[in-house]
Amino acid sequence: MASKLVIIIVFILDLIAVGLAIAAEQRRSVGKVVPDKEKVYEYCEYGSDIATSYGAGAFVLLLTSQVIIMVASRCFCCGKALNPGGSRACAIMLFLICWVFFLIAEICLLAASIRNAYHTKYRKMWNIDEPPSCEVIRKGVFAAGASFALFTAIVSQFYYVCYSRARDDYKTPPY
Secondary structure (H helix, E strand, C coil): CCCHHHHHHHHHHHHHHHHHHHHHHHCCCCEEEEECCCCCCEEEEECCCHHHHHHHHHHHHHHHHHHHHHHHCHHHCCCCCCCCCHHHHHHHHHHHHHHHHHHHHHHHHHHHHHHHHCCCCEEECCCCCCCCCCCCCCCCHHHHHHHHHHHHHHHHHHHHHHHHHHHHHHHCCCC
């Protein structure tokens, strides 16, 4: 039987991670060009940088929940054998899907957090034709991380339940 404590802890961590990723999408940096007082050069001024912290927090919480699930299930490669059958096949499939979704979510959250923290300081200091822009992260990168974090949360819960069912069936054979 799957541990209810593991399921509840992982669910809460994943829910908070998804919430932080959505909050990061809403609060991502926006840059605007501002001239200095002497009107000699232009520079980029950015809003709040809290989205980077939200994205990093979502990254850490999602990583923590994945570690808890993998430790609880012994990462599928360690421990006793599982009963052959539908539960084991389902657990294998969900294990692979869970890792794919997890990696995509982590890459989105990490890349978005790093890119959101990067700010161009001086836009036009010398007389050049194409000054650097006040680039910010594209809209939707944190949202993509949030959606894949949600997919990871759902699939990892099903994976753990299927794994537990296959493990318990091996202990008590049907004959």
